[in-house]
Amino acid sequence: xxxxxxxxxxxxxxxxxxxxxxxxxxxxxxxxxxxxxxxxxxxxxxxxxxxxxxxxxxxxxxxxxxxxxxxxxxxxxxxxxxxxxxxxxxxxxxxxxxxxxxxxxxxxxxxxxxxxxxxxxxxxxxxxxxxxxxxxxxxxxxxxxxxxxxxxxxxxxxxxxxxxxxxxxxxxxxxxxxxxxxxxxxxxxxxxxxxxxxxxxxxxxxxxxxxxxxxxxxxxxxxxxxxxxxxxxxxxxxxxxxxxxxxxxxxxxxxxxxxxxxxxxxxxxxxxxxxxxxxxxxxxxxxxxxxxxxxxxxxxxxxxxxxxxxxxxxxxxxxxxxxxxxxxxxxxxxxxxxxxxxxxxxxxxxxxxxxxxxxxxxxxxxxxxxxxxxxxxxxxxxxxxxxxxxxxxxxxxxxxxxxxxxxxxxxxxxxxxxx
Amino acid sequence: xxxxxxxxxxxxxxxxxxxxxxxxxxxxxxxxxxxxxxxxxxxxxxxxxxxxxxxxxxxxxxxxxxxxxxxxxxxxxxxxxxxxxxxxxxxxxxxxxxxxxxxxxxxxxxxxxxxxxxxxxxxxx
Numbered sequence: 001x002x003x004x005x006x007x008x009x010x011x012x013x014x015x016x017x018x019x020x021x022x023x024x025x026x027x028x029x030x031x032x033x034x035x036x037x038x039x040x041x042x043x044x045x046x047x048x049x050x051x052x053x054x055x056x057x058x059x060x061x062x063x064x065x066x067x068x069x070x071x072x073x074x075x076x077x078x079x080x081x082x083x084x085x086x087x088x089x090x091x092x093x094x095x096x097x098x099x100x101x102x103x104x105x106x107x108x109x110x111x112x113x114x115x116x117x118x119x120x121x122x123x124x125x126x127x128x129x130x131x132x133x134x135x136x137x138x139x140x141x142x143x144x145x146x147x148x149x150x151x152x153x154x155x156x157x158x159x160x161x162x163x164x165x166x167x168x169x170x171x172x173x174x175x176x177x178x179x180x181x182x183x184x185x186x187x188x189x190x191x192x193x194x195x196x197x198x199x200x201x202x203x204x205x206x207x208x209x210x211x212x213x214x215x216x217x218x219x220x221x222x223x224x225x226x227x228x229x230x231x232x233x234x235x236x237x238x239x240x241x242x243x244x245x246x247x248x249x250x251x252x253x254x255x256x257x258x259x260x261x262x263x264x265x266x267x268x269x270x271x272x273x274x275x276x277x278x279x280x281x282x283x284x285x286x287x288x289x290x291x292x293x294x295x296x297x298x299x300x301x302x303x304x305x306x307x308x309x310x311x312x313x314x315x316x317x318x319x320x321x322x323x324x325x326x327x328x329x330x331x332x333x334x335x336x337x338x339x340x341x342x343x344x345x346x347x348x349x350x351x352x353x354x355x356x357x358x359x360x361x362x363x364x365x366x367x368x369x370x371x372x373x374x375x376x377x378x379x380x381x382x383x384x385x386x387x388x389x390x391x392x393x394x395x396x397x398x399x400x401x402x403x404x405x406x407x408x409x410x411x412x413x414x415x416x417x418x419x
Numbered sequence: 420x421x422x423x424x425x426x427x428x429x430x431x432x433x434x435x436x437x438x439x440x441x442x443x444x445x446x447x448x449x450x451x452x453x454x455x456x457x458x459x460x461x462x463x464x465x466x467x468x469x470x471x472x473x474x475x476x477x478x479x480x481x482x483x484x485x486x487x488x489x490x491x492x493x494x495x496x497x498x499x500x501x502x503x504x505x506x507x508x509x510x511x512x513x514x515x516x517x518x519x520x521x522x523x524x525x526x527x528x529x530x531x532x533x534x535x536x537x538x539x540x541x542x543x544x
Contacts, residue, residue: 011455039452046458050465051479140454
């Protein structure tokens with residue numbers, strides 16, 4: 001007897017499904033008991049399946065065990081608190097029935113509801129993100145800390161805040177009807193976007209770990225895009241941008257984990273399947289008359305994906321999209337990106353002109369990106385001394401050796417270009 | 420004489436004996452709960468271990484639950500409950516105690532802080 005293969009991320013994804021399904025059944029205010037029951041069920045599964053082999057339907061098996069554990073725990077809690085009446089008709093009533101395999105639609109619905117719960121406006125955004133990673137993606141505190149570059153204590157703090165809010169809130173279903181449901185869509189988009197960028201823009205050395213976050217974001221956004229209420233142009237645009245970025249994720253690093261500039265990347269490594277999927281979602285995102293920041297960002301990504309080479313990029317289109325992005329989501333970072341694109345289109349002086357009079361906010365001035373772009377543009381304009389200063393600052397601010405190396409290479413390259 | 424002895428040792432190294440492996444909880448090392456991702460990894464490691472030692476794994480046994488000590492009544496108790504000491508058991512076949520130990524030691528998650536395994540030969544009939 002040997003153990004059979006389980007699909008990738010089976011335990012993690014089952015964790016998410018079970019927490020979502022049980023939350024819908026007994027109420028998200030019990031989320032801590034639910035998570036304990038699910039963790040316990042997975043441990044039992046690990047022990048049982050490795051000795052007795054896989055059951056016919058692992059998911060149904062897990063649900064049964066988790067459900068029983070949870071009901072036991074809730075009964076004990078009730079007994080302790082003398083509040084038996086509260087649950088006399090609730091979870092116990094359906095404890096025996098309806099344990100068959102679930103339909104994909106039901107599971108998707110459960111996951112979606114949990115996602116909407118995570119995006120409760122009363123929960124601070126950083127706590128929303130931690131909660132989604134914990135409950136929907138099945139990462140534990142240590143893993144979340146490693147992915148968000150925060151301490152475990154900080155993760156605990158964020159989760160505690162979120163759970164506090166969940167304990168206070170009434171049950172889900174009534175809150176997620178119609179209008180309230182769609183009014184929370186923007187925060188849902190924001191969390192999914194954040195989840196994706198945590199992976200895509202992360203300075204984490206391991207591509208696999210970054211890929212994982214991107215895949216989780218795509219998985220959840222795809223469920224949203226298949227839903228009656230979640231299906232809208234904005235969701236399509238978000239999914240388009242995720243696929244179009246994801247297509248280029250691998251090519252952003254060289255063989256030894258060093259970062260590569262866009263112009264250095266081997267475009268043959270870009271995932272054409274992902275690009276096609278991204279373009280299909282981009283087309284779908286145009287059905288309707290809304291244009292959101294996700295549309296603008298997806299448009300930029302599409303331009304890069306469609307260009308045969310760095311030189312052949314339609315920079316005027318990229319500039320146009322960045323301008324729109326700036327209008328919709330004013331940010332100095334978007335201006336900075338536009339300056340880079342303008343420099344490629346109309347020359348470095350034009351690029352610098354875009355930044356004229358812009359006082360960068362401290363978070364941007366303190367990041368290597370601002371100084372690195374200015375160093376590059378000044379260097380290409382022939383202002384060697386100013387460029388040298390900015391380069392030094394950028395170097396000091398580089399968060400990782402990989403970024404530092406990239407900056408060094410970039411600086412040397414522009415020296416050659418002006419020579 | 421020498422020939423016979425060689426034959427005897429030949430026999431000794433080729434006949435599989437059965438060994439009882441009992442997982443014992445050890446003091447210290449209150450182990451952290453594994454995350455779902457780690458569980459998946461453990462599951463895979465376990466599969467690889469089972470495949471590698473397929474010939475040795477006679478009975479995967481299981482975890483032990485509630486129990487009761489039955490005595491003639493004239494005992495000096497109190498006895499430590501067995502389930503507090505022994506979490507689970509399995510039976511492996513091996514040519515020697517050393518080989519049985521090797522199989523048990525390679526079992527993922529069995530030997531770690533807070534858990535060890537006792538390997539005991541079962542004398543056949």
